[in-house]
Amino acid sequence: MRRLARRALLSCLPLAAGAVGARADNAVYPAAPVTLMVPFSAGGAADISARLLATHAPRHLPAPGAVIQVENRGGASGALGTLAVSRARPDGQTLLLARVAPNAILPATDPRTPYAWEDFTMLGLLEESPFIICVRADAPWDRLADLIGALREHPGRLAFATSGAATLLDLGVRHLFIGAGLPIDAGLARPFRGGGEAVRALVDGEVQFTGTSLSEVLPALRRGQLRGLAVATSERLRMLPAVPTAREADVPSLAAITGWSGLFAPPNLAEAPARAWAAALAALRTDAAWQDAVRAAGSIPRLLGPEETRAYLRAQVALYREIGRRLGLV
Numbered sequence: 343m344r345r346l347a348r349r350a351l352l353s354c355l356p357l358a359a360g361a362v363g364a365r366a367d368n369a370v371y372p373a374a375p376v377t378l379m380v381p382f383s384a385g386g387a388a389d390i391s392a393r394l395l396a397t398h399a400p401r402h403l404p405a406p407g408a409v410i411q412v413e414n415r416g417g418a419s420g421a422l423g424t425l426a427v428s429r430a431r432p433d434g435q436t437l438l439l440a441r442v443a444p445n446a447i448l449p450a451t452d453p454r455t456p457y458a459w460e461d462f463t464m465l466g467l468l469e470e471s472p473f474i475i476c477v478r479a480d481a482p483w484d485r486l487a488d489l490i491g492a493l494r495e496h497p498g499r500l501a502f503a504t505s506g507a508a509t510l511l512d513l514g515v516r517h518l519f520i521g522a523g524l525p526i527d528a529g530l531a532r533p534f535r536g537g538g539e540a541v542r543a544l545v546d547g548e549v550q551f552t553g554t555s556l557s558e559v560l561p562a563l564r565r566g567q568l569r570g571l572a573v574a575t576s577e578r579l580r581m582l583p584a585v586p587t588a589r590e591a592d593v594p595s596l597a598a599i600t601g602w603s604g605l606f607a608p609p610n611l612a613e614a615p616a617r618a619w620a621a622a623l624a625a626l627r628t629d630a631a632w633q634d635a636v637r638a639a640g641s642i643p644r645l646l647g648p649e650e651t652r653a654y655l656r657a658q659v660a661l662y663r664e665i666g667r668r669l670g671l672v
Contacts, residue, residue: 371618375409380439381423383416385538387555391603392439398632402622419506420444428457432608434615440604443509446658451666463611466623467646471555471601473574486571486591493528501530501549503540514599515553521595555601560640
């Protein structure tokens with residue numbers, strides 16, 4: 343009888359183990375907090391976008407009480423944090439707040455970039471943030487033409503804040519120089535660890551101007567600390583009706599420059615998190631709270647699916663490769 347009981351017990355063990363494995367495989371995603379990597383320091387446009395997503399997306403994920411934890415890992419124009427995600431496990435527990443600099447500009451202009459633009463699972467585009475040229479509110483330049491005139495008269499003496507070489511803040515300003523008929527070193531680049539620090543440097547008077555995503559400078563513009571000289575949009579923004587468009591400021595080529603955020607994952611993302619995020623991002627299309635928060639931060643919601651995002655990024659890489667050629671960077 344004991345042998346029969348033992349055999350019966352042993353025969354049940356594989357079934358029990360299989361049941362446990364099935365439960366683990368079917369665990370509702372995410373089973374643990376998700377790390378959302380921001381490849382820049384806190385306080386900038388990328389950080390703002392990530393924290394808005396971390397606040398609003400969890401209610402659309404399958405797991406009740408889902409948690410998204412933002413991790414800032416800046417350095418090398420965003421390449422360090424981006425590279426970390428490209429090497430992470432594809433289980434959906436580590437995601438990337440993708441940005442134009444590390445995901446489009448660097449792969450397009452620097453062959454040393456340790457990843458290719460397509461080396462990610464692209465879950466979707468989230469938003470775009472218009473590029474804007476700003477000076478301090480007490481600066482002597484009321485129009486972009488005035489600033490360009492000062493750069494022409496005193497080449498290399500006026501400093502502008504960037505978040506590193508080959509970032510939107512650097513390449514966008516140099517693109518402005520070319521469009522205005524100035525040399526690419528018409529201004530003195532002062533690098534900072536992120537867009538937030540770059541804006542603070544302008545407010546504090548460490549530099550004379552900057553070009554950056556609207557979401558990074560909007561609070562300072564609203565407080566009257568900064569003045570916008572031109573925004574790279576086709577029409578004036580309702581929130582900044584006094585700021586001319588790039589075309590109105592006689593630099594229409596600047597309109598090609600824009601900031602954006604996307605949600606990317608490591609290559610070969612597992613099916614369960616891919617499905618979960620496809621549904622979550624689709625739900626954000628009708629999530630008024632997230633959309634209102636994005637607009638209030640100075641960005642424009644633009645949710646694209648995975649294939650649309652891949653096509654969008656391919657076009658961005660082509661754009662910055664061409665700009666890089668014109669600037670002599672590639």
